[in-house]
Amino acid sequence: MGATAEHIAFVVPRLADGSVVGGAETLLRKLAERASASGRQVTILTTCATSHYTWANELPPGRRQVGGLDVEFFPVDGDRDIETFLAVQNRISAGVRVSRDEEQDWLRHSVNSRALCSHLTDAGEQYDVIVTGPYLFGLVYHAAQVHPKKTLLVPCLHDEPFALLTSFKEMFHNVKGCMFNTEPERRLAVRLYGEPDQAQVISVVGMGLDDRIVDASAFAARHGIDAPYLLYSGRREPLKGTPILIDYLEAFRARNDIDLKLVMTGSGDIPIPPELQPHVIDVGFLSETEKFEAMAGAVAFCHPSVNESLGIVLLEAWLAGTPGLVHAHGEVLRYQCESSNGGLWFQIYPEFEEAVLLMLNQPETRRALGQAGRAYVLREYAWEAVEKRLLAALDAALQGA
């Protein structure tokens, strides 16, 4: 019988709480909650910021309980040079190779908290394992340097120019191990950084979901929607593929005599042509129950992003019994569709049109896809299964730490 990781620190740039949401933040909070519920002592170390645009210190620093979790808030460094950060970031985004010094400048002027890292330096011995992520933040990079041999990274890795930085390759090899969200994400890390070292703990953990049954007609009734609709949930921005969804809906409505709507939950502004605006229903942030109701009533849940490490909202849509429709170049989401038999994928507009018509015209097929997705989530993403993988990874990280 191996040793047990008793005290675990979770280091996250923001705490997912209320309107502060984000896939990675939610994932890390949920993992922390499960570790705590299984009897481990858990401390979340995070910043006082709530907005991922401004990173202003909006919450008071200090230690307090949040939703039954022990959370310590530290201020974000106020002396970051945004101009230097953006200058390097724009070059990396454009695929330009930058020097190691420039990488370090970029990380230094990213979101950081010297106070949080000082705490890890001074009090890090009290933690058996430090879990941190996502990989892209200066805070996570620097926190992983403090006690690398007891640090487990939850990278939420994407196939993007930032992932090619030498500094991140070093970080992946220096830490004790990684907890990936999906098998394609693990394969991506191997492709980018090479095989992990023998002593590293490499695990695919993911995130669990709680089952819930909702009324599939409640959302449409509440919002007066009497036409079939596609659903998108999450941030609306080019990186998430939402402009494709708008363009495709416009073409679909113009080419087919079908009153198809698009319901969007979440936040972010994207341009919508005036003539399409009555058919794009923006409901903003919804409660979890209402979000599930919206999912349950949709023809399909459409997730056109090609950069995801785990499609949590896609899993939620399956749990609601609704099939997914994803971009063929979104490796993780497509893998999830192939594994579950719960969703279809498109590469070009004509394939999107055919897939939507199929779901509209063949309700039995649509229902069967949704049910296959639901069965997959209940099997692979039940909390019991995820918790087992999580605790095994935490305990394995203790060996040779």
Next chain:
Amino acid sequence: MNETVTIGAPGMNVAGIVAEIRASVERKRAEGAYADPRVARAEKSNLTNLQNDDDFFDFYMACLRQAFVVDINDFPIIERRPRLGKLLVALKRTIWNLLKFYTYRMWTQQNQINGLLLSALESSEQKHRTTVKALEARIAHLESERH
């Protein structure tokens, strides 16, 4: 209105469904069902995802051929407001005729330029594709000789 693909199998096999969808799309593409400027416009945000995909580029160029012409044809002028409807339609028609008179020459020239640019782009793309293929074949040949 498009006819949709029919899936007969009771068990779910999404790879099979997607393969059937793609076969159906290929068939309709050959019949010209997607030779439609609206399809070209719909794909503009998808270009970055598929920029390294030769098949997509061919498809996009085919779409562009349908979309490069600015539509200068007449269109039905209507008025939904019941009051003064006829008068408003007559007014709009007069304004449109004036606009058409002033802009017809400009749009015709723009269409010519769009067509010339598209031809140049196609020619350049074809030339570079041929060059790249020749270079790839040469590298493969040199590498096989080296081993």
